[in-house]
Amino acid sequence: MRNLDPVLIFITVAEMGSFTLAASRLGIQKGRASIAVRKLEEDVGVRLLHRTTRTVQLTEDGRAFQVRARELLAEVDDLHSMFAGGQVPLRGRLRVDLPTEIARSTIVPALPEFLATHPELELEMSSTDRQVDLVQEGFDCVLRLGTIRDETLIARPLGLLRMANAASPSYLARHGTPRSLEDLQTQGHRIIHFSTMLGARPHGWEYPDGESFATLQLPGPLHVNSAQTYEAAALAGLGLIQAPVLGIGQYLAAGSLVEVLPDLRRRALAVSLVVAHRSNLSRRVRAFMKWIEDVLKPHLQ
Template sequence: MQNLEALAIFVRIAEMGSFTRAAESLGIQKGRASNVVRELEAQMGARLLHRSTRTVQLTEDGRSFSARARALLADAEDLSAMFAASEAPLSGRLRIDLSTEFARSTVMPALPTFMERYPGIELELSSTDRRVDLIQEGMDCVLRVGGIVDETLVARTLGTLRMVNAASPAYLARYGVPHTLEDLLAQGHRMVHYSPTLGSRTLGWEYPAGQTYAVLALPGSLSVNNVQTYHSAGLAGLGLIQAGLSSLKPFLRSGELVEVLPDLRPKSLPVSIVVAHRHNLSRRVRIFVEWLENILMPDLDR
């Protein structure tokens, strides 16, 4: 088990490219991480990592060693679980990243049940709307809304998030209710711009155009990088918004928001669970992913 622990430490260092970040993610001292690598290199008789003041990179031997180590760790996890009861106690740390809105509206209300069932799991939950780097930030899995652009990652699409156009009654009283795309321009409508990274190019107002989708360059004087802030801006009457139906339902029911242009809804967004390696999923990761999929199903179209 000590040798497997050393392999796990080495793999985390290799994935994150940093002794410091790997040690922090594993809850160990940096010195211990350094000692583990030195001992492994001595045992293997080969240099596994190139070290510099800024980066840590795998050598050619290190890449081969890392691949075999990941496979061995996954096999050890499967072997350990083979003879364990399905309800056997789980322990260890999980690092998960979720979108802020799913974390607030869906995961947090259900999380007490999960934590009560698996008290041995230490959960580190990141909640952000930016695109995190699973490997560099040491995440076990990430829930992503939108397309997956990195083909090296392993993604499983759970469903799609239906999108709607909405505005506050006060905003509509000021600008009028649009019934066509032409109304958006003729009535002088404005939108709240959303981008996970402030300063990046905003996409504009999305609408269906035949078999595809197009974008209308609609003006707006406010840009935000957080979904919940985006919703709040719409509630405050600062502009039109395009957001997930599941999260806006309470506001639409209460009348705090009104759906507009229902026949011109933006494209539904895929919601996926993403991991870095298909063959490096511990039992606790698989159980958390299964639980996450179950609680998200009511919010998604299949």
């Protein structure tokens, strides 16, 4: 499989945006990385990378080639182990993205056992509350909350996160504890607005309405795009929030947040593992997805 080395070098350069960083990661000389990619471009007959003195970026042909190249390496990984069962250890790099609060509260605390089981696996974990681009940003799989609207992606639903309405004791002391939707308006309550994209129209306060859900627009001076900042703002007494119990359960148990309007919780939040392609998933991707599913199962409806 040595003649696949240029493909691996190209993928690493593309993902890191640098020949220097890629060469350091692969343990080779920068000159060897540059020569390998240039020879690969000659072989395929197109320019794969735009090079400047400061950056390296994929061309359009390079993006298409990268997708197929990652699939090829996944297939090679499976070929190496197809007759060995579980005897061949997982090895190589795995790049994933997780929502910040789930990563902090649930996934990272469970990681030591997973990495001890697979010591030759190198895990790159992004933690963000925006929707990353799996293909262009080179992620093997991502964990997403809410509806998956991109029909080109393959989603595996895992379950639902139970939600809770909450505020700090200091906030409730100032504004009163709401017992109804009317109280939210007449008592002058404020909410903390959350959106993965700052500047987007506020979602409002969601509540059950018959067999569906409706929203009530409430004022609030603070807009955030991070789940952890959202929780911190509630702890600071800046307003009401609607958040997964998975994240704020510890604060509810400690009394630093208080649940309000328990009969008017927003809809449960769907949790899904998402990949760009159903086929050609490497063993390490399949193993990680199964592990994530097992870790989250106790927290999902």
